[in-house]
Amino acid sequence: MFAVLKTGGKQYKVQSGDVLRVEKLAAAAGEKIQFNEILMVGSTIGAPLVAGAGVQAEVIDQIKGEKLIHYVKRRRKHSSQRKKGHRQQLTLLRITDILEAGADATGVKAAIGAGSAPKTAVEAAAPKKAAKAAAPAAGADDLTTITGVGPAAAKKLVEAGITTFAQLASVDVETFDAVKVKPEWVEQAKELAK
Incomplete structure (x- = not known):
């Protein structure tokens, strides 16, 4: 055969x-x-x-x-x-x-x-860690729905402790210095938080 x-x-x-x-x-x-x-x-x-x-x-x-x-x-x-x-x-x-x-x-x-x-166990685990970091936490909003906020800006906002639209809506643009937040983002976040 x-x-x-x-x-x-x-x-x-x-x-x-x-x-x-x-x-x-x-x-x-x-x-x-x-x-x-x-x-x-x-x-x-x-x-x-x-x-x-x-x-x-x-x-x-x-x-x-x-x-x-x-x-x-x-x-x-x-x-x-x-x-x-x-x-x-x-x-x-x-x-x-x-x-x-x-x-x-x-x-x-x-x-x-x-x-x-994969050559090593470290390389095999690396994609899993990246997937966990990319996934939003439970109860968090998808900040990339705001016009002008891409994946990189959303990551910086999450690192600064802003995970929801309500938290972004309460940010003062002049005093918040962890991330450069635009006033349009705050306005859109206020509308989305309702």
């Missing part, structure tokens, strides 16, 4: 026991991974993917591909030349199983590209 899987923007026709070089995946040598983007199993063609199908593989090693030379030469007088080399990061795999159905319940780690996986 064969399957057509998709990884790294490319499609591969594989059978059990095949050794395959694909773009670098976030997995260590000896680890078992599973590809869930299966385009075809045997003669079953999916639209766009075959539901419940999967291909399991064992990572043999993380390797580099052959060196590719990129050479640029401009002809005629005063021309320039440039030579650059590159070796692509690859993962060497051995296909172990092709599953026509039930791949969702196997519990094997899904194969993801190395560029899309």
Whole structure:
């Protein structure tokens, strides 16, 4: 039985026991991974993917591909030349199983590209912290509904302790120096606080 899987923007026709070089995946040598983007199993063609199908593989090693030379030469007088080399990061795999159905319940780690996986726990937690900071506190008004107040100004107002329209409406423009508050903002806040 064969399957057509998709990884790294490319499609591969594989059978059990095949050794395959694909773009670098976030997995260590000896680890078992599973590809869930299966385009075809045997003669079953999916639209766009075959539901419940999967291909399991064992990572043999993380390797580099052959060196590719990129050479640029401009002809005629005063021309320039440039030579650059590159070796692509690859993962060497051995296909172990092709599953026509039930791949969702196997519990094997899904194969993801190395560029899309967070490198550390700190990087993984960073988007969550940013989302919490961006979300307004309970009972707070959305200050960006006021004309002229964007996300940056709203953040400065929240840092200064102004979270509601009523608090902004009670601000004295001349004496409040934490944030440059415009008189139009105060007028709009008075209308919205009603």
